[in-house]
Amino acid sequence: MAYVNYVTKNIAIKVVYYGPGLSGKTTNLRYIYYKLEPAYRGELVCLETETERTFFFDLLPIKAGLIKDFKVHFQLLTVPGQVFYEASRKSVLKGADGIVFVADSQLPLLDANLESFDGLRRNCLEQNIDLNQIPLVFQYNKRDLPNLIPVETFNRLLNHRNLPYIEAEAINGRGVLESLKEIARLTVPVVRQRVLGEPETRPEVSDQDFPPAEMVSTLNEIKKVTAPAGQKKGEKKRPEKKTEPSSPETKAVFPPTKIKVQSIEDIEQEIERLSKEFGLSNKK
Numbered sequence: 001m002a003y004v005n006y007v008t009k010n011i012a013i014k015v016v017y018y019g020p021g022l023s024g025k026t027t028n029l030r031y032i033y034y035k036l037e038p039a040y041r042g043e044l045v046c047l048e049t050e051t052e053r054t055f056f057f058d059l060l061p062i063k064a065g066l067i068k069d070f071k072v073h074f075q076l077l078t079v080p081g082q083v084f085y086e087a088s089r090k091s092v093l094k095g096a097d098g099i100v101f102v103a104d105s106q107l108p109l110l111d112a113n114l115e116s117f118d119g120l121r122r123n124c125l126e127q128n129i130d131l132n133q134i135p136l137v138f139q140y141n142k143r144d145l146p147n148l149i150p151v152e153t154f155n156r157l158l159n160h161r162n163l164p165y166i167e168a169e170a171i172n173g174r175g176v177l178e179s180l181k182e183i184a185r186l187t188v189p190v191v192r193q194r195v196l197g198e199p200e201t202r203p204e205v206s207d208q209d210f211p212p213a214e215m216v217s218t219l220n221e222i223k224k225v226t227a228p229a230g231q232k233k234g235e236k237k238r239p240e241k242k243t244e245p246s247s248p249e250t251k252a253v254f255p256p257t258k259i260k261v262q263s264i265e266d267i268e269q270e271i272e273r274l275s276k277e278f279g280l281s282n283k284k
């Protein structure tokens, strides 16, 4: 449930990127981080293992315009996909307002996707989230690779509610902002209704509302972002640059903050600090 601060007039909407290990969840956040103007986003905090796999979660707070006179912030979080981090996934899901399910489109990973979605169903149940109601968007990622799961198969097996789905190449940015936009379009009306008591019949947030025009350079420009010829799949790149989007303007910004986690307290302190920066408090 979105956090609302009636004094500072802030609303925080929590969106969780969920999916199997290595499906590209962190890559989504990294791309969003690199594409948004610094004025519209906080730090990208990545809690990683030594091998750059997500350990607890990644967090990226972004500012996203107004609902009435309330400032809206999205807190984008990723779960760690590796099977043994089930407890982390469960706790990251807590209080989610929306979910982007990032599936890995590679054919041999069909079972991993289905298992992850089953896990999502289970964890939602435990967190009192109704997976049949919560805003949910499917991102079928890694469409740049060969041997793909057909979109129809994904939709038949996962997308029973006939929800928005986006074919993506997160590594090149394709589909990343579209997915964010879709989940924003689904979550904002629900938050409006639940938090501000506005009727559900209210039209969904329009393209003009989110993202604000000045938030990204231009959406059209973003849609055109593709990997330059020198960075096609299979070619050697420096490993630490592997997940970074390749557009030239991204080089000017600072890299994400990487935190090697010592304890749960460290994590809570980080969230508190970032929330304060955005005029929020994480006390619910």
Ligand SMILES: Nc1nc2c(ncn2[C@@H]2O[C@H](COP(=O)(O)OP(=O)(O)OP(=O)(O)O)[C@@H](O)[C@H]2O)c(=O)[nH]1
Binding pocket: 019, 020, 021, 022, 023, 024, 025, 026, 027, 028, 052, 053, 054, 055, 078, 079, 080, 081, 082, 141, 142, 143, 144, 145, 168, 169, 170, 171, 172, 233, 242, 243
């Ligand atoms: N070819 C290709 N590779 C991708 C794409 N998106 C992500 N990757 C790569 O897949 C690998 C895993 O990406 P991550 O974003 O770290 O995956 P994750 O889902 O956060 O993984 P966990 O944190 O372990 O759950 C990285 O090497 C990415 O560069 C894509 O669209 N195409």
Ligand SMILES: [Mg+2]
Binding pocket: 025, 026, 027, 053, 054, 078, 079, 080, 081
């Ligand atoms: Mg990750």
